[in-house]
Amino acid sequence: xxxxxxxxxxxxxxxxxxxxxxxxxxxxxxxxxxxxxxxxxxxxxxxxxxxxxxxxxxxxxxxxxxxxxxxxxxxxxxxxxxxxx
Numbered sequence: 001x002x003x004x005x006x007x008x009x010x011x012x013x014x015x016x017x018x019x020x021x022x023x024x025x026x027x028x029x030x031x032x033x034x035x036x037x038x039x040x041x042x043x044x045x046x047x048x049x050x051x052x053x054x055x056x057x058x059x060x061x062x063x064x065x066x067x068x069x070x071x072x073x074x075x076x077x078x079x080x081x082x083x084x085x
Contacts, residue, residue, distance in 0.1 A: 002033035005041035013041050017048035020058065032062035042070045049080035057082055
């Protein structure tokens, strides 16, 4: 993934996350080339994580700092998302 997740790219982001939900294993997302994720994009990520089967998780590699802060503030108990710096 690369660029920004905002109003114009949100449908593609949601579509990609929908594919993630269908996987059978943990999913690792390389986000070092993502420069910005708006609150709607963070919400879509949290929603996708909440729909994972039990025991699965999303591992975010080097997400934008703002995304980490939004996830911590709005979804502090969402254990299905792991952030790796």
